[in-house]
Every structure is written in C-alpha cells, then in structure tokens.
Amino acid sequence: IALARALVKQPNILLLDEATSALDNVSEKIVQEALDRACKNRTTIVIAHRLTTIQNADYIYVLDKGNVIEEGTHETLLAKEGGKYQTMIKMQQSEKTIGTQDGLMNMAKAIAEDEEQLLERVRQLSESEAVDTNRRASTAAREKSVFLRLMKMNSPEWMFILIGCLACVLGGLRGPVFSILFATIINEFNDCKYDDVRRRVMITSGLFLITGAVFLVLHFFQFVAFGIAGAKLVSRIRSKAFACFLRQEVAYFDRPENGSGAICTHLSSNAAAIEDMVGTRLGVICETLSLSVFGFVLGLFFNWQLTIIIAIPFVLLLIISIIQIRLSSWLKTQSDLIYSQASTLAVEVITNMRTVKQLSMEYEVSRQYTNMVDQVLIMFWKPEAMFSLVLGLYWAMDSATLGLLYWRALVLVEKNEMDMSDVVMISAFGMFALEALKMVGMLAERIGKSFAAAHAFFDLFDRTPTIDNGSNKGQELTNFSGETDFNQVKFVYPSRPTVLVLNKLQLSIKSGQRIALVGASGCGKSTIVQLLERFYDVTHGELLLDGVDIRKLNLQWLRSRLGVVSQEPVLFDLTIAENIAYGLENIPMDEIVLAATKANIHEFIQQLPQGYDTKVGVKGSFLSGGEKQRIAIARVLIRRPKILLLDEATSAMDPYNEQIVQVTLEQAQTEDPSRTSLIIAHRLSTIRSCDLIYVLEMGRIVESGTHTELVQKGGIYYTMLNTQNNGH
Structure with missing residues (x-):
C-alpha cells in the first residue's frame, strides 16, 4: 500500500529506505519484484541492509561513519578482495542454494487464503465502530450520583x-x-x-x-x-x-x-x-x-x-x-466524541509529520481536522441560540x-x-x-x-479490566523453569472478532530450549509472543507455564520473568542509561555498561559527547533503527529474563551489526542453560542452531523439527529457505 501511494504520484525520484526489511521471504520477493518494476524510467536511491536487493543497481556506494569508502557496481565491488562490500556479502551468504523455487506457490497459499477474510475485516470494523459509538453515548447518559x-x-x-x-x-x-x-x-x-x-x-x-x-x-x-x-x-x-x-x-x-x-x-x-x-x-x-x-x-x-x-x-x-x-452535559458528551477523534487525528499527523510533508498532505489533513471541529459548531448553534x-x-x-x-x-x-x-x-x-x-x-x-x-x-x-495490570493477585512460582505449553489454543483479537488468528495451536516448549517460529506475515507468530506477555487472553484452550494456567499467575511477576525485543524498538525520551535500566532501581553503572557491551552499542555510546547521559529523543528519534534496537537488547539483557522473546530482533540492522548482535543474542540464550528462548525470524540463517523450529500457517503448526530435519522433509520450510537463498 505504501508503495502504491508513492507510485500514484508518478515521481521522478523514488527513495526506498529499507523497503523490504521487515518482510518474510515470500512477501519480500513479491514486493522486490514490484519495486524493480517501479524503478524503471526514474531515478531511484535505495538504502538496503539486505544486499541481495541491490545487486541490479547501476551504482553502489558503501558508507562508513558518514564517508563513502567504496563505490562501483555489484560486480566490481564483489571482485575487490578484502573490501567492505565483499565482507558484508559473505556474511549474508551463510548458506548455499538448496534447490529450485517450485514450492513458491505453496508458501504464498496463506497470503492468498487471507484475502477471503479481507472483506469480513472491513465489515466487522465498521460495525464495531457503530457499536462503540452507541455504547459510549448510552454509557455517558447513565444517571449517577x-x-x-x-x-x-x-x-x-x-x-x-x-x-x-x-x-x-x-x-x-x-x-x-x-x-x-x-x-x-x-x-x-x-x-x-x-x-x-x-x-x-x-x-x-x-x-x-x-x-x-x-x-x-x-x-x-x-x-x-x-x-x-x-x-x-x-x-x-x-x-x-x-x-x-x-x-x-x-x-x-x-x-x-x-x-x-x-x-x-x-x-x-x-x-x-x-x-x-x-x-x-x-x-x-x-x-x-x-x-x-x-x-x-x-x-x-x-x-x-x-x-x-x-x-x-x-x-x-x-x-x-x-x-x-x-443539556450542556449531553452536548459535552457528544462534542467530546468528536474532539477525541480530532485529537487522535492531530496526534497521528504530528507523529507522522515527515510522511505528511513528503506526500504534501498538509492541506488535506487540515481540511479533515477542520471538518471534525465544524461538526461541533453545527451541533452547538441551535442550543447556543436557545442559551x-x-x-x-x-x-x-x-x-x-x-x-x-x-x-x-x-x-x-x-x-x-x-x-x-x-x-x-x-x-x-x-x-x-x-x-x-x-x-x-x-x-x-x-x-x-x-x-x-x-x-x-x-x-x-x-471499568473492570479483563486483564488487570494493577492487580497483586495470582501465583508466583518459586522454581520457575520457563516450560511453556499452548494446548489447543484459539485466539481472535477483540477488535477483529471474526478473524481467527490462532486455530487449535498445539505448541510445547521445554525449559532451556531455543525455539524458532517461522511463517508468512500474518500467520500468528507475534500473536504467540503477545499471549505469553499476557497482553491478551486466549479465546479458547489453555496457555500453561510450568503446568499452571497463565491466567492464574501474578501479572507483574510473570512479566518480570520475560525479556522481549520486538521488531519496532520502543525507547523513551530519557538518557541512554535510563532507557537501558528502565523499570529497575539502583542499577550500578557497571551493569549498564556490561549490558551495552553485550549488545554491541557501548563503543557507539562512548563516541557521543555526553555518553550514557545522551538523551535519545521522543521514541528514540535521535538514533537510527539499528542503534535503537541494540539499546532495546541491552535493556533486556540487564534483566536476565527466564524466558527470552525475540520478535525480529535484528531486522533493522546491517549485516555487520546483525552478525555481532546475533552472536550476542545466542550468548544471552546459552549463558543460562535453563533460559528458554522463543525466536521469531524471517531470516532463516539466524535460527539454524535452534533446538526446534516450528513453521506456522494460518494460525496452525504445519511443520516442526530441527533445521536439518526440515530441510530433508522438503516442505514449506525448505521452500522458504530455497526462496531466500535464491535471492543470494
């Protein structure tokens, strides 16, 4: 959709900034083909960490610390022995091509089947908005003392x-x-x-x-x-x-x-x-x-x-x-509904101001905001005349x-x-x-x-929350091992009650295991992580930790045992040290430095004028995606979690940093033999050493085994790996 939005303007210059970094193999290939077509007959500047996406570029510049250190075509740079580009290519070519792409259509099956649910999602969304509006109006009208x-x-x-x-x-x-x-x-x-x-x-x-x-x-x-x-x-x-x-x-x-x-x-x-x-x-x-x-x-x-x-x-x-x-009370209730929508629009526009300006949408969003505010004016003129x-x-x-x-x-x-x-x-x-x-x-x-x-x-x-984040109730397991079981789990998001995300999921993770989840986008991988964090409760079935239903555990205790590094790192407008130690008290500076060193961010921090006292800006806006991700990893490592959840933790990094951080993450997973790790990955080269790999499709596990076993099966995992390596 974002690509279509860019192309509809028929631009003379197309800027692609990591356009496929967060996609699975099949989606990446589909989007990359679309990008290749879009680049014809127009000037294109591509920023990429996955070097397979720029092999056909007319000219490639290699940057290091703000300077161009190498330049040329893919072939000339690859022929330069010991060069930076050649080194990065070798890092990514960790596996050889195994076969052909005959199974590509099988991998795309999940995406095609999801299209059947698209209209249902749209219908459900409009209905939920109408129901919510009526609920808000009736709730506000209740008489109370x-x-x-x-x-x-x-x-x-x-x-x-x-x-x-x-x-x-x-x-x-x-x-x-x-x-x-x-x-x-x-x-x-x-x-x-x-x-x-x-x-x-x-x-x-x-x-x-x-x-x-x-x-x-x-x-x-x-x-x-x-x-x-x-x-x-x-x-x-x-x-x-x-x-x-x-x-x-x-x-x-x-x-x-x-x-x-x-x-x-x-x-x-x-x-x-x-x-x-x-x-x-x-x-x-x-x-x-x-x-x-x-x-x-x-x-x-x-x-x-x-x-x-x-x-x-x-x-x-x-x-x-x-x-x-x-009457004023009723008008206030109704106008607040409109003003809240206007405020949400304003926050969305300000948060995404770069996109708004790049698309020259200032007038349009101003018109939308004005129309919302004018609704209040129309609503008020008759009562105001009466007043x-x-x-x-x-x-x-x-x-x-x-x-x-x-x-x-x-x-x-x-x-x-x-x-x-x-x-x-x-x-x-x-x-x-x-x-x-x-x-x-x-x-x-x-x-x-x-x-x-x-x-x-x-x-x-x-209002009584369905999951009370402030509750002190629930069990706290004394010898928590991190053993996890999904028993016939079905799940739908409350905002999309007609879309079945997980369908009779049966998944078992033993203490100390390193488990990987792979599959096409939308198959339910990140949902599994959110259920483990208990952001949501399962709709049907059981989610057990050490044999205890997760709903019976103390919520604060549970989350203190989890370490999460997500695809989109979230930092607060604090110093780097405060972000790493966020939520912890009286953490020695030595531990903060040690965690940053493990996450391969210490040297970068030392180069900053204020070092660990440097403010990162709102949502970490002063840092690049890779730098934010490494600080987020340091924040997890300092907590020494019992269960480590990695949701595309290295997706925003270049090959050099990805390899170093990947080694760091593997060390974090293995330094405590009893630590359980759950890894979501699109880049299959990062999960070859996992104890067990589960392949998800349409909310179900369709394949499982080690890397070698899945390759020998020649199934969906084989196809995904084949598709990825053929890109190399």
Whole structure:
C-alpha cells in the first residue's frame, strides 16, 4: 500500500529506505519484484541492509561513519578482495542454494487464503465502530450520583470544604443585611426634617462599611477554601485516571475512541472542567442558595405577597438553569466524541509529520481536522441560540419582576398594609436574589460540562479490566523453569472478532530450549509472543507455564520473568542509561555498561559527547533503527529474563551489526542453560542452531523439527529457505 501511494504520484525520484526489511521471504520477493518494476524510467536511491536487493543497481556506494569508502557496481565491488562490500556479502551468504523455487506457490497459499477474510475485516470494523459509538453515548447518559461521588473523593479536604461552606452560609446574609440597611437609610433620608437624621445616616453608613469588610473576609476564605479543595480534587482525579488507564488491558487501547489524543484530552480538559463544579464556582452556588433561603425567610416575615412575586420567577429561572445544565452535559458528551477523534487525528499527523510533508498532505489533513471541529459548531448553534434566549430572559426577568412587585406594593401601601421601607427592603432583596441566580445561570453551561466530564471519569473508574495490570493477585512460582505449553489454543483479537488468528495451536516448549517460529506475515507468530506477555487472553484452550494456567499467575511477576525485543524498538525520551535500566532501581553503572557491551552499542555510546547521559529523543528519534534496537537488547539483557522473546530482533540492522548482535543474542540464550528462548525470524540463517523450529500457517503448526530435519522433509520450510537463498 505504501508503495502504491508513492507510485500514484508518478515521481521522478523514488527513495526506498529499507523497503523490504521487515518482510518474510515470500512477501519480500513479491514486493522486490514490484519495486524493480517501479524503478524503471526514474531515478531511484535505495538504502538496503539486505544486499541481495541491490545487486541490479547501476551504482553502489558503501558508507562508513558518514564517508563513502567504496563505490562501483555489484560486480566490481564483489571482485575487490578484502573490501567492505565483499565482507558484508559473505556474511549474508551463510548458506548455499538448496534447490529450485517450485514450492513458491505453496508458501504464498496463506497470503492468498487471507484475502477471503479481507472483506469480513472491513465489515466487522465498521460495525464495531457503530457499536462503540452507541455504547459510549448510552454509557455517558447513565444517571449517577456524580456530585456525591465527587464530594467523597474530595473528603480529604473536608476542613477546607467546611470552612468554605461556613463562609458561604454567612455570605448568604449579604443580601438580607444589605436590603435592611438599604431600606433603613432610604427611610432616614425620607425623615431628614428631624435633627438627628445626620447621626442616624452616619451610623447606617458605618454599618455599610463594616458589612463590606466582613463580607470581604468571608469571600476571601470562601474562594481560598473552595479553590484549594477543587485544585486538589482535580489533581487527584488526574492521577487516578492515569492509574486507571495504566490498569487497562491492551485490547482497551485497540478501540478507536481510546487513542492517544483522546486520552490526553480526557486527562487535561475533562479534569479541568470538573473544577467548575467543585471549585470556587461551587462556592458561588452555595452562597446563592444561602442568600435565597435567608432572603425568602426574611421576606415572608415582612410580607408574604411580595415575596411570592419574587419566588415565582426565581423558581422559573432555577428550573431553566437545571435544564440548561442537563443539556450542556449531553452536548459535552457528544462534542467530546468528536474532539477525541480530532485529537487522535492531530496526534497521528504530528507523529507522522515527515510522511505528511513528503506526500504534501498538509492541506488535506487540515481540511479533515477542520471538518471534525465544524461538526461541533453545527451541533452547538441551535442550543447556543436557545442559551442566548435564556440569558436574555435572565436579564429581562429583573425588570418584569420589579414592575410587578411595585404594582402590588402600591396596592398594599394604599391599604396601609405595609410601609415604604418594607417595599424598598423586599425589592432590594429581590434584586440580590435574581442577580445571584443569574450568576448561576451563566455558569450553568460550564456546570453541565463538568457533570459530563465527571460521568466520563467515573465510567473509567468503574471499568473492570479483563486483564488487570494493577492487580497483586495470582501465583508466583518459586522454581520457575520457563516450560511453556499452548494446548489447543484459539485466539481472535477483540477488535477483529471474526478473524481467527490462532486455530487449535498445539505448541510445547521445554525449559532451556531455543525455539524458532517461522511463517508468512500474518500467520500468528507475534500473536504467540503477545499471549505469553499476557497482553491478551486466549479465546479458547489453555496457555500453561510450568503446568499452571497463565491466567492464574501474578501479572507483574510473570512479566518480570520475560525479556522481549520486538521488531519496532520502543525507547523513551530519557538518557541512554535510563532507557537501558528502565523499570529497575539502583542499577550500578557497571551493569549498564556490561549490558551495552553485550549488545554491541557501548563503543557507539562512548563516541557521543555526553555518553550514557545522551538523551535519545521522543521514541528514540535521535538514533537510527539499528542503534535503537541494540539499546532495546541491552535493556533486556540487564534483566536476565527466564524466558527470552525475540520478535525480529535484528531486522533493522546491517549485516555487520546483525552478525555481532546475533552472536550476542545466542550468548544471552546459552549463558543460562535453563533460559528458554522463543525466536521469531524471517531470516532463516539466524535460527539454524535452534533446538526446534516450528513453521506456522494460518494460525496452525504445519511443520516442526530441527533445521536439518526440515530441510530433508522438503516442505514449506525448505521452500522458504530455497526462496531466500535464491535471492543470494
């Protein structure tokens, strides 16, 4: 597909950087033939470790440490005795051609049969996406006592919450106290004909100042207390969410909605949104409730009729605010689905920026991202228009309520049922109550988003992983030998439930054996490694280690006994020494150097200005593929694993380094006679010395034996070896 993508542009210059390095023999031959056809009538630059792929090149340059040390055609370089190119060719020509390629079609059989499942995969993928979308929507819609759970999580800060609530309760007296003082001073100015009016006004003015100072202190404690409690809760939720993500099984991250972009958005924006419900804004809500309770009690005491006039719009606005919160919560849930897809796209584009730029896809990916974001805009414009109408209603309600209140007050004053000061006091309270509720109304949208974010977090907290990476349960075998048995194992990936990857696999590995798995791409080799690491559980059958079902073993203990070197080495943005000792504590530098020396990377590290303190960059971006792989091998060797799993461990190396590292790996396998090794390889020259070789096809073992026995059989292994050697 990548080759087709390059050719559809009809390029004048074709750049091939290890285009067939990770392919099995049959696939390599098919792709190499396609590459040979693609190179016609265009300038082609080929980077290759497998020298058989460049024998037909017009000119070959041999590089060493950034300099060209040899150049010429394949024939001229091969004729140069003692030359670098000739040496590398001899390293790869470790076996002679055994026969012809008559069995090639038999080896390609698995690839051809896989095509029958292709349409089923596509259909299943689209169905799973639809099911996942419905599941997410229904899950987020579940009603839970979110607020109570948040308060429970916030319980360590109960002292701050108590102080904040006490400040809110006392702060709620602000409205009634101000209303009484306001009515008093109006009445005093009305009585200005009396001589003592100046003294009374000064006293009331002083009370205003004292009230302001008191509520300044109360609001300070309110916002500080709720601010601290909210910040600590958000930090706690982020930490717990990250820990929950780490607990999840690998299959959880195979689902499209759980991509890296979506998870990063979840940890950042969703956690921050929760603070709108439990931080300083919770103080505003509590103060509004306190103000309303005190104010209505005071109003009912002085005149129940005017208080009812204020209560009707108050209750109406309260209902509207609740509806607005629920609608905002639903919109937040729906928009998060879209934003998570957009975030995943952004992460994918940034991660593969070189490919995006090489294909000149900047405009296209920008268009895709914009279209995703625009979906949220389309979704929001109607609710936002309604919210705008509601906000307008909030502001209009003040005037309408006061108009109705003064009309009724006029009637009551005319009947001498109340005096002017009571009218002023109740109307002042009404303005305070409605203003406070307007503040809550304007926060309703953010509060609704907080509820949606909290729902999402609690869904994560409540999820029970099928394989709990944080569990301390399970057996720890005292004398673990590494004996492994796959007993009639069937397996399908959860993301592809209709594709049978392993089909009644029967495989036995004795302690201390060196076992190799070979076969066409997609036959299930790497799946076997992932099952041993318990990234997934078998769908049917048993996987036994020392006779114990792998599901009964302690997961952390199990993985500490495994050493894995995969086809794609994974390094972290740390120093080289930290990457080698990653996950281990108090490792002496001598052991790190020893492991690096065994992995043939020590000399390279010494040449770096900062040596072992050199940062490798994100995903090891500062290093070449071979250098990353050797550091990954050193990371395994320092752990002294009981079971060594090598999944194409030398696929990214040139012949010179491959031979040295291969010797190192063989030493690592044999230095402990009881160490069990499982090797996945496409280059059959690397597994000739294995105790047993299993040939897989369509998830089953079709041949097994030593190298010599399989060659004598003349079956699939013979054909694979023949095909590879004919390339030489």
